[in-house]
Amino acid sequence: MELDSAREAPSREGSSLPGESSPSALGQDFSKILHRLTGQEARRGNNASGVPLKDLGALVEATECERLFEGTGAPPRGMCEILGQVAGALEKYAAPPKEEEGRGDGHPAVAEKAAEVGVLFLKLLEKVEAAKSSGVCPAWKTGLRHLAGPIYIFSITHSLEQPWTSPRSQDVAREVLRLLLQVTECGSVAGFLRGENEDEKGRFALILGLLKPDLNKESWKHNPAIKHVFSWTLQHVTRPWLNQHLERILPPSLLISDDYQTENKILGVQCLHHIVLNVPAADLLQCNRAQVIYHAIFNHLYTPEHHLIQAVLLCLLDLFPVLEKALHWKGNRARPTTHCDEVLQLILTHMESEHRLLLRRTYARNLPAFVERLGILTVRHLRRLERVIIGYLEVYDGPEEEARLKILETLKLLMQHTWPRISCRLVVLLKVLLKLICDVARDPNLTPEPVKSALLQEATDCLILLDHCSQGQVKGLLSKILQSCEDSKVVTCIRKVQQASEDAPSDGT
Known part of the structure; x- marks a missing residue:
C-alpha cells in the first residue's frame, strides 16, 4: 500500500x-x-x-x-x-x-x-x-x-x-x-487525462495506477468515492486513446457491475457501455472480451429495476454489432440465431406478463431498436410481437402515453420489415388500431391534447401501412365505418387513410 x-x-x-x-x-x-x-x-x-x-x-x-x-x-x-x-x-x-x-x-x-x-x-x-x-x-x-x-x-x-x-x-x-x-496547461479534463497533443503522454495511466489498490474485490468498497472517480474518469477518455488501457479498465468495470446493489450495477454497466463504444471491435473480440461483457450484463435483465434494465439494453444494442462480427453466414443455410434474438426473446417473455408501468415503458422504449436491428429476421418473433403489441395498445399508460406511442412505432417498423407476413394478421391489427383511435378520441380529459394528437397520428400511419401490406383491403373495410361513425376525430383518421391509399402507387408496397 x-x-x-x-x-x-x-x-x-x-x-x-x-x-x-x-x-x-x-x-x-x-x-x-x-x-x-x-x-x-x-x-x-x-x-x-x-x-x-x-x-x-x-x-x-x-x-x-x-x-x-x-x-x-x-x-x-x-x-x-x-x-x-x-x-x-x-x-x-x-x-x-x-x-x-x-x-x-x-x-x-x-x-x-x-x-x-x-x-x-x-x-x-x-x-x-x-x-x-x-x-x-x-x-x-x-x-x-x-x-x-x-x-x-x-x-x-x-x-x-x-x-x-x-x-x-x-x-x-x-x-x-x-x-x-x-x-x-490543459484545456479540459479529457486533455489532462489523454494529453493535449499527440506526442504528449496523458495522465490516465497514472490515475489508474493510483486507483488500482482500491479497485480490487477486497477493497473497492472501503472508499465509496472510488467507483465514482473511476467511472467519471473513464468516461472522459474516448477512442482512440482508450483501447491501450483495456486490460486495466475492463476488470474494475465488470467488478462494479457484478455487485448486489442496483446503484453499483448501473454504474458498472455504464462503464462497460463506454468501453463498448470507444474500443475497436477487434480488441473486444480478442480473448472473448465481448462475450464476457455480454454474459456479465445479460443476467441483469432478470432484475425488476427499470433504471438498470434501461442501461443494460442500451449497452447490449451497441454490443450486438461487435458480437455479430464473429458470426459467418453461409448462404446455403438458414441464418444462425444471434445474441439480439436471444435478448429480444427474453424481453418479449417479460413484456407479456409485466404489469409495472415503469418496466413496461422501459421495455416499450427500446423495442423499436430491436426490430430495426433484426430487420426481416424479426419474423422469427412475429407471433410474440403480435401478442405484445395488442396487449400494450389496449392498456392506458398514463398522461404521457409513452408505452403506447413506442408500441405504435414498433408496429410501423414491423410492418415495414415483414410486410409479406402482415396481410394474414389484417383483422386482428385493424381491430386493435380502430379500438385505440376510438378510445383516444372519446377520452374526455385524462390525456393532454398534444399526446392525443400524436397517438391518433401514429395509429393513422399504422393503418396506412396496414392498407399497403394488404393491397388496399383496409380502405374497403373502413368505408363501411364512415357510414355509421359520428365521431369527428375518428372520421378524420379514416379519411386520411383513404386519401393516402388513393395517392399510393397501384402496386401497393
Missing part, C-alpha cells in the same frame, strides 16, 4: 546511514507532518487531527517555491517524492469513510476536512504556478508530476454532488481542479 510506504518514510528520512547524505531540514519537517497525517490519531478522526493541516499550511506558506521543490541538501527528486506522499496522504485523509462504518452524522465532518485539504492543495498548486512563472526552478515539473494524481483524485471525489460533500467542499474541489488544469 502507498500509505504504508508513506508511514515508513519518516523513519527512513530520520536515519543517517554511513555513506548517505543527511536529509534536508525541510524534508524532515514534511516527513514528520506526513507521519502525523497517516498515524492512528488521524485515521480515527481524533479532534486534534486537524493540527497537521494547520502546520502543513503554515510550512507551505513560509517556504519559497524554489526551496520547496529543490530542498536543502536533498536531491530534488527526493523532495518532490515527499510532496507526492504528502498529497497522497491528504487525499486519503479527506476521503469518505467506509460505507458500512460511515454514519449520516459523519458526512459534515468529511466535507469540512475536504474543504481544509482543498485549501492546502490550492496553496501547493499556487507554489507550483509561482515556480513555473519564475523560470529559475525547473524541478517544479517533477513536483507537479508527483502532485497531479492525488490532487486530481481529491478534486473529483469532492466536486461531484455526493452524500459526503457540501456546497463549500464542492466549490473548493472545483477550484482545485480548475487550478490543476491551469498549471498543467
